[in-house]
Amino acid sequence: MTLNELTPGTACSMADLTADGPLGQRLMDLGFYPGARIEIVRNAPLVDPVELRLDGYHVSIRHSEAKHIEVEL
């Protein structure tokens, strides 16, 4: 399943990245790698973007970008 399908409060770990180019690189640079623990904190008031807790720090990411992150619970 992909990250954008999860609801706030869920924790998971990353399995794979299906993005290439600048987006993929940026995701990797910010700490998305296989095995990383991700927790969905909340959605923005207008639903998009979504705030994640990644290994102790917070990042926010658009749903269209989260679609490229494959996770397992």
Place this chain on the structure above:
Amino acid sequence: MGSRNLLVALAGQPNCGKSTVFNLLTGARQHVANYPGVTVEKKTGAYADEGRRVELVDLPGTYSLTSYSLEERVARDFLLGDNPDVVIDVADASNLKRNLYLLVQLLEMEAPVILNLNMMDVAERRGQTIDIAGLREILGVPVVPTKAKKGEGREALREAIRSLADAPSHEHAFRIDYGPMERYIAELEEKLCEDPVLSIRYPVRWVAIKLLENDEGAAELLAASHPEADLVMTLAESCRERFREEAGNAAERHIAFTRHGLCARMAGRTVTIPTDNRRSLSDLADRYVCNRFLGPVILVAILMVLYQVAIVFGNWLALQVWPLWGALENFAADVLPAAGFIDDPLLRALGLWVVKSTTAILNYLPIFLLLFALIAVLEDSGYMPRMAFILDRLFRRFGLHGQSTLPMILGGVYVGGCAIPGVMATKAIPDERARLATIMIVPMMNCLAKVPLYLILIGAYFADTGGFAMFFIATVTLFMALPVAKLLTLTVLRKQPSAPFIMEMPPYHLPTVTGVMRRAFERVWLFLKKIVTVVAAVAVVVFVLINYPGLTENRRAHYQAMQDKSLDAFMSAVDKTGYQGRISRDDVLSIILFNESLKRAKQGVTDQTESNVINARFEADNPVYYAVVKRVGKDGKALNRALKKVDRVRKKVRREARAERFETSFLGIMGRALEPVTQWAGFNWRINIALLSAFAAKENSAATLGSIYGIDGGQSVQESMKAGEAGFTALHALALMLFMALYPPCVPTSIMVRHQSNSTKWMLFSIVYQTLLGLFVASLVFTGGKILGLSGFQTMWAFYGLCVAATLVMALIPTPEETEVAPLINASCKEHCS
């Protein structure tokens, strides 16, 4: 090593307190500029250490060292090209695992690194313990813990710098083992070593790895130096292909994941994290700040506070400071050559004009200072990412970014703002395309300088519906700016790079007073340097345009006759008094000027004793003049009455002459020449002149209108205008207001646009497109309203509806990045790296 000066670079990920460390090391001696040719800020500073000068360069904060962003390129270029003696990697100790990711890349670049574990206090607060000695051993580099915010660690850091610089290690033992990729790296390395220059200049292994990562910057380096660059590139491609087939994963992903795995292992061995999941204060705060309902409310509240403090309080502050500028003007008035009867010597007229134009801008300084300080507080506190988080979805539809909020608020979202700090604030927007879009529309917001004109026009033509009219002009600009932003994004800005949104939301942070004040003053200084000089220069140009060719002989004679007549009257009064023979014709002007000088000297004086002292001084200076001016004695009283008459004539002559000069000036000619075009917008040549003068500064428009209509009797500008433009209707006024709203930014703003976009091309574009847009809208409204036979008021709301509709339509059109989906890759990753 002795007395050679040192160059030290400060690298690090964002939000790790790098600036604080920088300040800790350098103290107050800093200098902010730009990296050559780009809008990335370069901060340099220095300190003295054991007889040596250590120069510190603060590199932009970057999460990694790829070629994808401008900041990363700048940092890399500096590290490779400028050869620093020491590189300090400032890391957030409470987030070590992620921060190590940058460190290992620096080590791969074979940079002389010191790992600075900053924010140790945060780590301690979270219950983490870090085995520093262990880290040192694993990494093979000096590790220095600091608590820069508390001021701790300066000496340790300076010492580490000293030691490393004096005993540089050339071993570079640190190597990441990339497993199956190693043989491809070796292949490339061999090919690269064929170029002796390249292999000396850059670490070969690093170049090989970068090429396998498909890094653009490395490819450029290669092409610039290697004799057979193409062959090497082909080899690199083939290596990547072969690796992918063999390992089932793309090369760059393998590299990144391997790095992360290594960092995770290193952190796992040296950092102990408490198992209880304590929620930090920031998390708690975010529950409210990012809440679905409270979030927007808090946002609006913060913006209102910003507004009230900066504008309202700033207004008050500006009023207190005004006497300073007033004194400057008076000083100029006293020092420049004396005034004449009909007009003044060139030096005086020009000098006063330039001084007045400059003080008008300087008047903004207290407000800017407050604004910049408040913005610095917002930025330092970490609230900006939250703002982007809340608003991004809305702004994204128009090609803007969540962080476009602040620039637009500053530009004036209801009534009151200034485009100059607005454009300055776009610096923080990470997405280049959205940034440019924001820069292009901020000047369309309601800057305060436009307000006097609105008030005049509304008061004159929409007096009964004033409140609505005000509401209209204040809000319609937003509904014009948003569709325009979208349009620009779809057309002109299409080619601009758009970055992924993903951003960190750092913990909240209490800004320091010194930090905030320092930034505020830096920005004010930048403003003074860049803008005030140009404003003065432009003032000169405007002066020439509105004063020449000047009065014709005929007209001059006409005014001269008025002057002579009034002087005759005065002289006959003199002849009836004891001053006969002591006051000559030439003295009259001098007496008037003496009076003005006396008034200036007493401006703001509220104490009678002080006033008497000044009076005494003037009396001693010229008892005869004083007598006339201050009504001393029977003769003095009589002549005072006569003097008042002459003064009135003089003022009238000057007023009328000025209005005439205006109309026959170059600017007037231009205004007339433009009439055929502007008539569709309902502007006649007089309005054109006012608008042309507004280009120098929007405030000018109201003042110029006043001058043009040559105010008569006790009328206000409104009444004079109505009298002077008998044919004007509310429709004309509406078109004019809309044009003013959209009309190109004033000169200071244009300079700021140029500065932020780093290109004269964009500045010119913003000027041109806004003028055309303004003309188009004004013409649409005026001609449209006329054809449809609508009243001014009706057209107003018809247009409003049109704008809101345009906004909604634009919102529905997808932005370019939403139609390009990043290519999905089917390869699955077989690596588990924790």
Place this chain on the structure above:
Amino acid sequence: MKKLMIVLTLAAMTAFAGQAFAHSPLMSCFDNGDGTVTCEGGFSDGSSAAGVSIHVTDGDGKSVLETKMNEDSECTFDKPEAAYSVMFDAGEGHQVKIDGADIVE
């Protein structure tokens, strides 16, 4: 002028802090020594103050005199016997008040 005042008050009520700060009102007054007081007015951006209302009020705030700035942005009026104040009134947020005691010769 009254119409303008209504307009401006409405605007101020519907806006938050809608003040044109660059358009700061200025006024200075002088006692002419002949029983009259002259006040000169203007705005910091150089706009003319012609036609702007001037209110002269007594110590209790009662109106003593109402006049306007003339085409030269000046007005001269008879100096009141008792304590007085002069207010330059270009609308909400554009007002300057000077105490008569501070107006010297």
